[in-house]
Amino acid sequence: MRGWWREFTGLVLPVACGGCGGPRTGLCGECRAALLGAEPRRVRPAPEPGGLPVVWAAAPYENAVRAVLLAHKERGALGLTRELGRALAGAVRAGAGVSGGAGPLLLVPVPSARRSTAARGHDPARRIALAAASELRRTGTPAGVLAVLRQRRTVADQSGLRAGQRRANLAGALDVADGAGRLLAGGRAVLVDDLMTTGATLAEAARAVRAGASAAAGARWKNAGEQALRAAVVAASPSAFEINRN
Numbered sequence: 001m002r003g004w005w006r007e008f009t010g011l012v013l014p015v016a017c018g019g020c021g022g023p024r025t026g027l028c029g030e031c032r033a034a035l036l037g038a039e040p041r042r043v044r045p046a047p048e049p050g051g052l053p054v055v056w057a058a059a060p061y062e063n064a065v066r067a068v069l070l071a072h073k074e075r076g077a078l079g080l081t082r083e084l085g086r087a088l089a090g091a092v093r094a095g096a097g098v099s100g101g102a103g104p105l106l107l108v109p110v111p112s113a114r115r116s117t118a119a120r121g122h123d124p125a126r127r128i129a130l131a132a133a134s135e136l137r138r139t140g141t142p143a144g145v146l147a148v149l150r151q152r153r154t155v156a157d158q159s160g161l162r163a164g165q166r167r168a169n170l171a172g173a174l175d176v177a178d179g180a181g182r183l184l185a186g187g188r189a190v191l192v193d194d195l196m197t198t199g200a201t202l203a204e205a206a207r208a209v210r211a212g213a214s215a216a217a218g219a220r221w222k223n224a225g226e227q228a229l230r231a232a233v234v235a236a237s238p239s240a241f242e243i244n245r246n
Contacts, residue, residue: 018071018080019064026079031064035087040094040232043196043240049203051210053191053229056095057236058087061195065235069194073124084194084234085131091232092132092190093141104142106187107133110205111149111174128234129192146189148180148212149205174204176212184213191231196240202231 016023019031027035035058043057059065071077072084096105109129117123129145136143152175176184191205206229 018068018077020067026077027068027083031068032083034064035059035068035083035234036090040091041241042095042243043233043236044243045196045199045237045240046242049199051207052199052203053206053231054095055196055199055202055231055233055236055240056091057196057233057240058091059235060238060241061197061235062238069235072128073120073194076121078122078127081127081131084128085133086135087234088128088132088192088194088232089135089139091234092136092143092192092230095230095232096141096188096190103187104144105133105136106184106189107143107145107192108149108184108189108205108209109145109147110191110193110201111147111151114151125193128194132192144187146180146183148177148184149174149208150177174208176208181212181214184209189213189229191229192233193231194234196231196233196236199240202233206231 017025017028017031019034020028022028038059040056040058043055045052061069068080068084072080092105092107107129109123109125111117112120112123112125126145126147129147133143133145152173189209191202191209193202193205196202209229
């Protein structure tokens with residue numbers, strides 16, 4: 001009976017911190033501080049892929065932050081979604097504050113490959129984007145999620161590929177759903193993802209958004225929206241933060 005109760009409580013109560021593995025907490029204070037304690041900063045990979053918009057990140061992808069993202073993405077620790085959404089909301093807010101402009105923030109999550117979504121049982125970027133939009137609205141910033149990016153073709157697994165190989169693998173892989181270009185042109189689009197490493201995925205997403213919005217709004221988008229396009233992520237490679245030291 002005690003063994004059964006232990007199994008049951010393990011399902012409904014957090015067994016370990018998603019960052020450090022500490023007992024009986026979804027995210028301990030120290031790991032929460034690593035995720036949320038710093039001011040979001042602009043980040044840029046090196047080399048920087050063509051077409052990459054300005055990107056803001058909440059934290060470096062290392063130590064506790066890396067563990068939290070992997071727990072959410074690969075192990076289905078969905079109890080971490082709210083805190084990851086708070087981190088992403090901070091990065092979105094920082095980037096949007098720099099770009100200015102009017103209209104609601106439209107968070108456009110970068111879609112996972114279909115096979116990855118099926119294997120994980122959820123789409124991490126979309127789930128975090130919904131939590132971030134809720135946090136933004138709660139704190140007074142009009143925001144919504146437009147999950148309008150689609151995979152046009154199958155791409156190879158990105159792990160193990162170098163920056164140039166990733167760009168080639170993703171070139172032309174995304175497009176915008178039919179009729180969604182006009183929606184994108186009606187607000188301030190912010191591409192969102194959980195992680196940026198080489199920037200190839202965000203650059204391809206930006207290409208697709210620009211093409212879709214330009215087709216719908218023409219010169220109006222080119223004169224305003226295209227220049228205001230931003231991206232935000234929960235975490236980026238530590239080296240991408242080096243831009244702030246130059």
